[in-house]
Amino acid sequence: MKTVICNRPNASELINGITFIRGKDDSVAATMSDEEAKQFEDFPGYIVADNPKAAKAAADEAAAAAKAEADAAAAAKAEADKAAQPPADPKK
Numbered sequence: 001m002k003t004v005i006c007n008r009p010n011a012s013e014l015i016n017g018i019t020f021i022r023g024k025d026d027s028v029a030a031t032m033s034d035e036e037a038k039q040f041e042d043f044p045g046y047i048v049a050d051n052p053k054a055a056k057a058a059a060d061e062a063a064a065a066a067k068a069e070a071d072a073a074a075a076a077k078a079e080a081d082k083a084a085q086p087p088a089d090p091k092k
Contacts, residue, residue, distance in 0.1 A: 001032070002032060002034055002048050002049065002050060003029060003030070003031050003048070003050075003051060003054075004029065004030055004040045004046060004048050005047045005056060005058075005059040006020065006027060006045055006046050006047075007025075007045055007047070007059045007063045007066075008045035008046075009026075011026075012028070016039060018030050018032055029056075047062060
């Protein structure tokens with residue numbers, strides 16, 4: 001048996017006919033056979049592990065990395081937007 005956690009935003013509670021349970025952090029998780037879990041291994045946002053604790057730890061790590069990447073992109077955009085502003089008129 002494998003545990004699959006999906007930490008993608010707006011994840012459904014029914015994915016490929018498998019019922020997932022929503023967690024407190026808005027991720028969804030399900031325990032399933034090894035064969036069923038294989039279909040999720042290659043998709044971003046899905047963590048497959050032999051036990052729930054390992055899957056949760058891997059999902060938390062992936063979510064933290066995604067948040068850090070999103071925060072860095074937002075900061076870079078804010079800096080670029082600021083740099084693109086015309087200089088203030090000194091007469092005003």
